[in-house]
Amino acid sequence: MGSYCAIQFDDMEIVTAKSYVPDDYAALFQEGDRDRSHRSDDEPNGEARATFRYKASRETILRRLSLLGATREVVVESFDRWLKELRETWGDYAKDGWGHDVANAAQQLTPAEWIRRVPEVLATRFAKDDFDREPIDEIDRQLRDDSGEGWLNFDGYGSLYSLRAMLEACVDVQWVTLDMTDLVDAGYYDSESPLALEARRSVFESYNPLTPTLILAEGSTDIAIFRATLPILYPELVDYFSFFNHAELSVDGGAVYLVKFLKAFAAANITNRMIAVFDNDTVGVHSFKQASALALPPNIIVTRLPDCETARHYPTVGPQGRHSMNVNGLAAGIELYLGAEALSLNDELRPVRWTGYVAGADAYQGEVQGKTDVARAFLHGLAMVENREEAVAKFADLVGVWEHLINLVESAAEASSLRAWTRLQREF
Structure with missing residues (x-):
């Protein structure tokens, strides 16, 4: 039978993987999401079984999906292209005299109809009485088809685009879980090791969703403030950003040096995504314009601090x-x-x-x-803040900075996903 991990929406199993945790699944969670309190009571002998799971809210997973390039916009475009090709393919089959039912269903399927049907399909597809019941129509049959050609995972089984679309459709879902209990029990993973550390063993150089976006700034003070505020303002995103460390090797700071760093990183063909943040002062704005004029690769984002109230x-x-x-x-x-x-x-x-x-x-x-x-x-004041709500109210301008940076990273990730998706379509 083998051992599997599974992505779940509340108690609904959505996708599984055998013998390992795919990088895309691991990239949706961070170590602070580990759910140590859950135990399963479905053992044959009636004894509770310790589980090994990571759990995050629906809103958190949607935000992380955007940082990984699976934004709502790119998923909509992916779905529209898939549906167009589906209709063309089955339309050609129908012209040859077969597949009329599927061709008609493809013409009737719309994004809104897919979204309307998906929650019920996910909630019932593994129910005992679902295996014997007849589909209500051809769309229902195709959505429940788990042969690999079904219409549920339109972008491929377990892809982040498909997961995003299903999660968007399931508006009542509260939690998304990665359950890897079977893999830990089978010895594939150590129960005491962080998931990201284990998952990085299988990371491919060409695509690494586990690599955080590196934040660069003009000096060590900027970096210290970014580093200190991220866990308080956005604790669910701390594993998705890292910070350039000026102090470790006494690296020079300033807008001029930041421009030089960008040139060096581009010349070295560094593939990690990074975002360089210039100050919103005269020198910073001038250097930002200089950096923006450079022929930098798309993984290097250049910005300045946004205007503040x-x-x-x-x-x-x-x-x-x-x-x-x-x-x-x-x-x-x-x-x-x-x-x-x-x-x-x-x-x-x-x-x-x-x-x-x-x-x-x-x-x-x-x-x-x-x-x-x-x-x-x-x-000093930040250390006195008791919760995120207080920090948001007290440091509104910093929230604006972080939202600006996160939105830029999401847009860059979305563009990267679109380029990769387009290349893949051309290959086939």
Whole structure:
């Protein structure tokens, strides 16, 4: 019989794999998802059996699928292309005098109809009375066909596109689970080893969903803030990002060096996805434009910090005295995204001081006074935050930064998936 792992939606088994955990399945979970409390009571002797499972919410899995390139948009496009080819293929068969029922069913099938039917099919396809009952129509028959040609896994059995589509259809599902109890019991995996570590033994160089997106920034302070806030704001995504470590080997920082790093990574044909984040100040915006003009490969994403609300009306100090102005694009380093509490001294916002003229940008550069103290105060305040909801309310500008970065990674992953899917279609 062999030993299997399974992806489940609540208690519904969706797909299985024999003798190992596919990388695509492993990439949907992180070690914090391990469910150590669940035990199965279906043993013949009535004794409870320890299980080995990873479990995450439906919303979390949908977000992770997007980071892996299986966004809703790319899945819709994949489904539409599959349905078009299905109709053409069976239409040709019908012209030759056979397969009329399937051809007619293919013409009647729509994305909305597929979504409407899928939850009931998934909930009943393995029920005991389902094996003996007659399909209600040809669409139902094709959706329940598990021969490998069925219409349920339209992109192939166990593909992330098919999984995404099924999960989108099952709006009432609360949890997605990877159950690998049988594989652990059979000795294929060590119950004490992290799933990702075990799964990486079979990672292929050409496609590695287990490799996180590397975040680069202008300096160590930016990286420290990104590293500290990800587990609090997005704990379900901590395994999907890693961070460039300036401090480990005393790597130089600054916008100019970040541009140089990007050139070096591109020249070295580094295949990992990475995102370089420039500051939203004069030098950062100027360097961002320079980096954007480079012929970088699609796995390297270039961006700058998005405009933030705090910087729209911010006190400044310069030769012309004190003024409140919009410093987005001129002086919005990461410190201006850390919240009013960290930015304040004696109940007043620390002002931005203009530091010099940047000839290439034809504008002045500024930075907040005491920015080291701002970062220190922020990290201290962050440690006092009790939950994600409090952090979101307190650091709205940082949430905006993270949403900006996550959306860029999702878009890049989606584009990569579309390119790979298109190449595959051409090959066949």
